[in-house]
Amino acid sequence: MRLLKALPVLLLWACAPALHAQTTGPDAAETYSRLRITLETPEAMEKLAELGLPVDHGERGPGYFIGEFSGAEIKLMDGKFHYQVLIKDLEKYYEDRIREDLKQNPGLAGLGRFPCNFTTPANFNTGTFGGYLSLSEILAELDEMRALYPGLITVRQPLNGTTAQGRQLFYVRISDNADTDEDEPEALYTGLHHAREPMSAMNLIFFMHYILENYATDPEVQDIVDNTELYFIPCVNPDGYEYNRSTNPNGGGMWRKNRRNNGNGTYGVDLNRNYGFQWGYDNSGSSPTTSSDTYRGPSSFSEAETQMIRDFCLSRQFVTALNDHAYGNYLVLPWGYTNAIPESTLFNSIGDDLNNCNNYLVGNPYATVGYPVNGSSDDWMYGEQAAKGKIYAITPEIGTSSDGFWPAPSKIVSYCNAMMYTNLRMAYYARSLSCTASNIAVTPGPNSATVSWTAGTGSSSYNVRYRQIGAPAWTTLSTGSTSINLLGLAGPCAAYEVQVQSLCAGGVDGQFSSSLNFSTSGDPLPGSWAGLNVGSTGGFGSECYNSGGGSYAVTGGGALSSTNVDGLRFIYATLSGSGSITAKVNSLSPAANNKAGVMIRESLANNARSASSLIVRASSVWRSQFVRRTSTGANASITQPSTTTAPPYWVRITRSGNSFTAYRSSNGTSWTKVGSTTTIAMPGTAYIGLAVASGSTASSATASISNVSTTGAVMARIPGGPLGEQAQALEWSGFEGHAMPRIEVYPNPGTSQIHLKIQLEKPARLNTCLLDMLGGVVLQLPEQEAAAGEAFQLIEAPAGLPAGIYMVRCSADGQQAAIVKWVKR
Known part of the structure; x- marks a missing residue:
């Protein structure tokens, strides 16, 4: 696309009644600054997040965090954190840097300086929005791709629905026979969830041009396009992106959210906190405050944009997704809402491959930005598995903290180049993961185990590897079946992990599954444990x-x-x-x-x-x-x-x-x-x-x-007695100066009546109850004054009490408690 061809479209947008994005409000005059914040405790990042601050982008180092914040957000930190202002007015800084860079670097040549260099596509260009493509220019790029390669890319199609300001979200599909929806693994690529992150869209446009231009000559690209369907939504947040163009037409706008009118003088919902999986899990990973940049919205999927992405995912069979953001040089894995990674072996293996050319830090939000995120696209895409299949979704955070949200235009190609290997490999993983075995199960014996699984698409045979927990070396077996017996295992109770790999048609092997842990079988738990x-x-x-x-x-x-x-x-x-x-x-x-x-x-x-x-x-x-x-x-x-x-x-x-x-x-x-x-x-x-x-x-x-x-x-069982025999409390010691009951219950096991014989060293007030195994009270007896020596009580089990294991608890003067197990037949 030549920029001259884009200008009429750009003028149409400028003249449309839209400049809807010109909506004004208290947020319109905010000044953003770059701060270096001192982190004095390990919990400091989470404390920042609890204030509603957007700390998902930035640079975290030992004892500090560098990020970009509005004046209102900075006021929230006052008196709570020590910080240094590095850049006072970021919008002016970005605009000045962009202007100077465009003067000095009018072209795009010679900018790819990463370990894996890819040729810059001939049809890739910068735009008029501070060197970045505006919304109209992004759409014009998609139209030009279709005109140049009608057999490989579809006409752009709108998703069902419109934004608060009446705009549509558009997608295209790239594949051989693009206009035919073939039964091939599907990968999704999205950009601009956040309106101030234009690199997320530029990266996708660069990647799309590259695979279209190199399809005829590059066997790897051809293999991907012929055997997968790649779907692209370059702009998830058109209202927010256009708002930044209206306030900062030369680039550098700092608006992040969409443009929902919250009804209280504030605008916008953070779309990457509005998805429905673990939405609003806590106030660290998202904010309930409408003025916050991480405001999660009034309810999950309250926003038209996330509803459209949700419905699109439900209508497809995506295997992988890259939801591009900026910045930080991270590859962020699920989960965001809690400090864990699902299928951690598999996700970490993929992440360690994807960062081969850009050296991005791989991990979940805790390991990368140092705090939780809830209601994110990745968590929902992977975590929602009832209405759709799981999607292996990952978020690249493109760019360094020094370049920020609006890198100088001369850096655009370098950052796009750095993402090329990641983009290509994620398309490969759409095929590989669709072939990966699932539903792995283990039935252990004393010295053996049977492993079974569900075949992946196109599976022909399998490798199964296992080892004891902590052992360095794997033992690998091969089979053409969907089950296998592991013999000669240590036992009893030896802890193992096992993984299964599918070998699939077309020379694309599935990934080894994440480890399933199991133990060889053993003995019943001791005593009354x-x-x-x-x-x-x-x-x-x-x-x-x-x-x-x-x-x-x-x-x-x-x-x-x-x-x-x-x-x-x-x-x-x-x-x-x-x-x-x-x-x-x-x-x-x-x-x-x-x-x-x-x-x-x-x-x-x-x-x-x-x-x-x-x-x-x-x-x-x-x-x-x-x-x-x-x-x-x-x-x-x-x-x-x-x-x-x-x-x-x-x-x-x-x-x-x-x-x-x-x-x-x-x-x-x-x-x-x-x-x-x-x-x-x-x-x-x-x-x-x-x-x-x-x-x-x-x-x-x-x-x-x-x-x-x-x-x-x-509490322990009578030595040598089988589980379910009369139990008694042994080895009682406790608070001095209080009565110490010793109790026996009979019959045990029993059906409806429980007789208690209680031994007291001195007079006491008895408090006796029947508990279930969760500690819940089934029946409470009235308190009873008892003399020293023997005392007797009767518990009538409630009608309809299920058979099972219960506890009789008896305390003296509210201090000492004896507990014995009672089994109801």
């Missing part, structure tokens, strides 16, 4: 006990994070009064955010107060964590000291009254306190045990744990 999923775990959760070695293999899913303290597999017993639990974590599957250790919690219910001492895989390093929730349902505080060694590692949590302390040790002999002792108001009776989580409901973690020991009054 039991296993339970607490909170959201994605359905993951199991344990295996090796009575010969006294070791456990525990698999768990869920977050167990500062904002979601629940979400874990818990192997537990009951602790009355003060006590402790110590364990050795021998190994832990090494995916980021996997964690294992010991915990004391007030109940088995969600949102319970708790304290944990954990070993955590934090990105590429290992750390100890002291995690404590001091109020029911609140966020947790986390102390995370410097890097520890990899497992095996020892952990301990102690309770002394309402004081909780975490310890760590590399040898089980020399112990180091983790953080400070914390006060948590818990009832006299609590739950103590082992905790394992993966940081996500989309994946699991497996830990091998041994050398488990407890102190204090931990």
Whole structure:
């Protein structure tokens, strides 16, 4: 396209009643500045996000963050953060830099200086919007592509719907036989979710020109175009983009959101906080404040733009998506809402390939920008799997912090060049991932396991590889079936991971799946210890006990994070009064955010107060964590000291009254306190045990744990008795000066009546209740004054009480509590 041909279209836009974007309001006069903010604590980035500040773009270094903020946003920081103003008026800075750059660099030659250089397409041009293509010029580019290559690209088509200001979103499809919707893997590319990020659209236009111009001569490009369908939406936010052109026609506009009239003098919703998966999960990853640049909107998918993208995705079968943004030099993976990566092995492998030519930092928002994002396009595209298939969506953040949102026009080709390999490979992954095996399942035995899976599209045979957790080398087997037996495994309770790769038609092999963790089968849990999923775990959760070695293999899913303290597999017993639990974590599957250790919690219910001492895989390093929730349902505080060694590692949590302390040790002999002792108001009776989580409901973690020991009054079964026999409380010790009941229940198992025989050292007021296994009260008896010696009580089980395991709890003077298990037939 020549710019001269674009001018009539540009004039039509300028004369249209639209300059709808000229809507005025308090936001119109905002001045943006670039700041260097001092980060004095590890939680500082999240604190910035909780103020509603857009910290998803910028440069983060040791102890600082460089970002771009409006005057109103800067006022929110005053008195809370120390900062230095690097550039006072960014719009003027960008405009001046663009003007000078255009004078000095009128052409596009000689600008590709990245490790992988691609020839600049002959038909690629800069535009009249400060060197960038305006909205009308973007559409004219799509029209010209169709005119030049009618067999490879469709006429641009509008998505169903219009924006608040009456504009349409347009898409095109590139493929051989482009006008025919063929049964081929599909990839989606989007740009300009945020209106001040023009590089996100320029990159796509560059890529489209390249594959069209090189289709006839480049076998790799030809292979992609012949075997995939590539869909492009260069501008998701036309209202916001046009608003920036109306206020800053020479480039440099800082408007980010769309142009919804919020009805209170503020405008705009952040489209990348408006998608429906985990929308509004917390106020760190998005803001409920309408004036904030990260305002998430009044409800999920409240905006026409996100509705159109949603409906388009529901109408297609996209396998991959690149949702382009700027800036930061990042490749951002899901999840944004929580500090975990689904299918982490697979996503990290893809990310490490995509950054081969640009060296972008790969990771989820926590690992890249250092804070959460909720309601994002990537999380919804991957996470919503009921109405559509999962889409492996990734966000490139194009450009450095020094170039910012509006790089000098002479940098445009360099940045486009740097994204070419990423764009091409994501098209390849649309084919590879559509062939990848799914629904992998394992049925373990004592020394073997059967692995099965669902075939990917075009699969012909499979490689299956497995290893013990922590082992460096894989064992790989091949098969033409969709199941295989793994023989000669260690056992019992040996922890393994397994992956499956499809070998597919056309020479494109599927990716190895993310690891599925499992353990060879073992013995029942000892005594009256039991296993339970607490909170959201994605359905993951199991344990295996090796009575010969006294070791456990525990698999768990869920977050167990500062904002979601629940979400874990818990192997537990009951602790009355003060006590402790110590364990050795021998190994832990090494995916980021996997964690294992010991915990004391007030109940088995969600949102319970708790304290944990954990070993955590934090990105590429290992750390100890002291995690404590001091109020029911609140966020947790986390102390995370410097890097520890990899497992095996020892952990301990102690309770002394309402004081909780975490310890760590590399040898089980020399112990180091983790953080400070914390006060948590818990009832006299609590739950103590082992905790394992993966940081996500989309994946699991497996830990091998041994050398488990407890102190204090931990409930145990009568030695040697089978599970379900009469249970009693052993080893009771507690608060001095209070009566200490000892109880027996019979018959046990029983049906409707529970007889209690209670031994008291001195007179006391008894409080007795029947609990379910989540700690919920099934039946509460009236308080009873009892003399020293023997006392008797009768519990009538409620009519219709389901068969199962229950707990009888008896406390004396509100302090000491004895708990025994009762089995209802």
